[in-house]
Amino acid sequence: MRWDDIDKQVCSVARALSVVGERWTMLIIRDAFLGTRRFDQFQANLGITRHRLSERLGKLVESGVLVKVPYSERPLRHEYRLTRKGLGLYPVLMSLARWGDEWMDRGEGVPLEYVHLKCGRTTRPVLTCSECGEPLRPQEVRPQLGPALQPLAAEIEAAGESLEDIPPLFKRSM
Amino acid sequence: MRWDDIDKQVCSVARALSVVGERWTMLIIRDAFLGTRRFDQFQANLGITRHRLSERLGKLVESGVLVKVPYSERPLRHEYRLTRKGLGLYPVLMSLARWGDEWMDRGEGVPLEYVHLKCGRTTRPVLTCSECGEPLRPQEVRPQLGPALQPLAAEIEAAGESLEDIPPLFKRSM
DNA sequence: TGAGACGGTTCCACATAAGAACCAATATGT
DNA sequence: ACATATTGGTTCTTATGTGGAACCGTCTCA
Numbered sequence: 550m551r552w553d554d555i556d557k558q559v560c561s562v563a564r565a566l567s568v569v570g571e572r573w574t575m576l577i578i579r580d581a582f583l584g585t586r587r588f589d590q591f592q593a594n595l596g597i598t599r600h601r602l603s604e605r606l607g608k609l610v611e612s613g614v615l616v617k618v619p620y621s622e623r624p625l626r627h628e629y630r631l632t633r634k635g636l637g638l639y640p641v642l643m644s645l646a647r648w649g650d651e652w653m654d655r656g657e658g659v660p661l662e663y664v665h666l667k668c669g670r671t672t673r674p675v676l677t678c679s680e681c682g683e684p685l686r687p688q689e690v691r692p693q694l695g696p697a698l699q700p701l702a703a704e705i706e707a708a709g710e711s712l713e714d715i716p717p718l719f720k721r722s723m
Numbered sequence: 724m725r726w727d728d729i730d731k732q733v734c735s736v737a738r739a740l741s742v743v744g745e746r747w748t749m750l751i752i753r754d755a756f757l758g759t760r761r762f763d764q765f766q767a768n769l770g771i772t773r774h775r776l777s778e779r780l781g782k783l784v785e786s787g788v789l790v791k792v793p794y795s796e797r798p799l800r801h802e803y804r805l806t807r808k809g810l811g812l813y814p815v816l817m818s819l820a821r822w823g824d825e826w827m828d829r830g831e832g833v834p835l836e837y838v839h840l841k842c843g844r845t846t847r848p849v850l851t852c853s854e855c856g857e858p859l860r861p862q863e864v865r866p867q868l869g870p871a872l873q874p875l876a877a878e879i880e881a882a883g884e885s886l887e888d889i890p891p892l893f894k895r896s897m
Numbered sequence: 898t899g900a901g902a903c904g905g906t907t908c909c910a911c912a913t914a915a916g917a918a919c920c921a922a923t924a925t926g927t
Numbered sequence: 928a929c930a931t932a933t934t935g936g937t938t939c940t941t942a943t944g945t946g947g948a949a950c951c952g953t954c955t956c957a
Contacts, residue, residue, distance in 0.1 A: 560753075562749065565822050565823035575744065583866065600945085603906080621954095623955095626954095640821070640822070646735045647735075648739050648815060651811060652739075657870060658871045659871060660735055662866070665852045676817060677849050677856075678844075681844070683839075685817065685848050687756060691840060692757065692835045693838060695834055695835050772915055773916095773937085774937075776936095777936060
């Protein structure tokens with residue numbers, strides 16, 4: 550299978566990665582969250598080639614993560630800003646940062662700290678349950694087929710198999 | 724700059740991506756979280772080429788995200804399992820899944836739902852502040868230089884500039 | 898009139914990926 | 928005893944992606 554076809558999978562992770570899963574893309578988004586908006590700024594901050602940057606920005610605009618907003622007529626210039634869809638990537642970015650802080654440390658402490666303005670303290674983001682507010686741990690979460698995979702569920706039951714304990718069942722999912 | 728050098732940046736996101744930022748890698752990890760352990764299982768589920776899979780698994784073992792555990796002598800066979808470091812990627816994965824659910828939906832509903840066994844309800848993971856428990860929103864979080872970037876802070880102050888409102892300041896950070 | 902800022906595009910050499918075939922150690926069936 | 932299957936790879940060829948540098952077009956400012 551080609552990488553270009555992963556967005557066809559019935560899998561939210563695969564679909565997400567079809568947009569933000571290429572080299573440089575998440576770093577461009579990180580920079581956007583830190584306030585970078587212009588082509589040359591991105592290029593200087595990231596050290597990516599202009600060619601690649603141009604291509605990646607184009608794709609991000611196409612997929613609705615960034616918008617091109619003019620900030621000057623004559624000469625016509627635009628900058629790139631996060632859309633709501635782009636802002637939605639914040640948890641992904643923060644989770645990556647947190648994991649990097651925890652596991653990729655070089656013994657010099659973390660590069661950045663994050664002050665939560667609401668409570669005034671340095672925060673370390675935690676993933677929690679929307680329903681009970683407890684931290685979400687992988688052992689305490691059971692994935693089950695959602696609406697988009699009901700046909701698959703029917704198929705499996707028709708074959709006389711059980712929906713329980715078939716981990717590879719989820720091969721097209723999650 | 725080459726992609727291979729991003730792990731040298733003083734940036735936790737970049738460092739994290741140097742491990743999990745390549746094509747296929749997060750999908751391999753997704754499968755590992757869903758219970759996949761053996762080479763051929765991964766290959767069948769993902770549709771990745773054996774070559775690429777072999778290389779990616781090797782890198783993940785090298786970087787400590789997976790371990791190779793023998794499950795049979797004669798013939799010697801091993802399987803791949805998530806380490807604690809690997810399990811630490813759960814929030815990244817769930818955040819990606821959630822974003823995909825929300826923004827890459829095709830109108831057929833979500834592929835998978837997640838039941839939080841502790842409270843028994845279908846959960847949608849939320850990123851919250853470790854200190855006050857409130858949901859973390861990008862506008863309410865102020866990144867500031869951490870220990871690893873104190874030299875940079877000194878440099879900037881020496882140049883007579885302010886640490887405030889210099890977004891590109893963070894170019895080597897986050 | 899000439900240089901510089903900005904936001905790109907074009908070109909080439911090299912690196913990485915996809916797909917298929919092959920390989921080696923054992924186990925299993927006949 | 929021999930053929931076939933299983934598992935976990937490696938090797939090869941061809942296609943696609945990437946990095947680096949040069950170039951381009953529109954403006955502004957001196």
